[in-house]
Amino acid sequence: MATTTYLSNPVVTVNSVDLTDQCSAATFTHRFDQLENTSFGKTARTYQAGLGNHEVTLTLYQSYASSETYATLAALVGTTTTVIVKPATGSESATNPGFTLTGCFLAEMPVVNATMGELSTVDITFVGGDYTVDVTP
């Protein structure tokens, strides 16, 4: 039966810091570089995987208070860290995998992104690193 999934209570951890209550969107992409290996004799283009090129994009509510978004991310800009996103709370399992990007790089972060009358949010993207899936509790 086809199912649809909406994330209502995922867990988002950046550099060991639980930012779940600051996060409103998460996109975790498992990607490999696309290398063409088409040769004579083939009738269609063919490709093979190159280097892994994974990334995680998070939308976070900005806060400059202690232990909040800015405090967590400010020292990570220009460095590498580990980001984990789980679909739900609880232990990792086959139906609740912990998608992990170890050694991913944060190139930039909007330190101010404000519009009058609206909650301030920041979109940050971690790129690179090793992708793993944790299904063991």
Place this chain on the structure above:
Amino acid sequence: MYYVITNKRIGNLGDVYKPKPGINVEALLWAGFIAQVDDGTTDEVSTTEAPKGAKTKKATKKD
């Protein structure tokens, strides 16, 4: 030297924090999520130097 959790976003307050691979510990220290505790031990390993030879010249025959 070890680290202690000082913020609930990391774990239980007061627990020893053991960073997993890839974690930026300096960033956690800067933001105050963990604290460094110096227990007097260091990560340096002391080695014993080999004894140096005596600074004496060997007698040589001269023709």
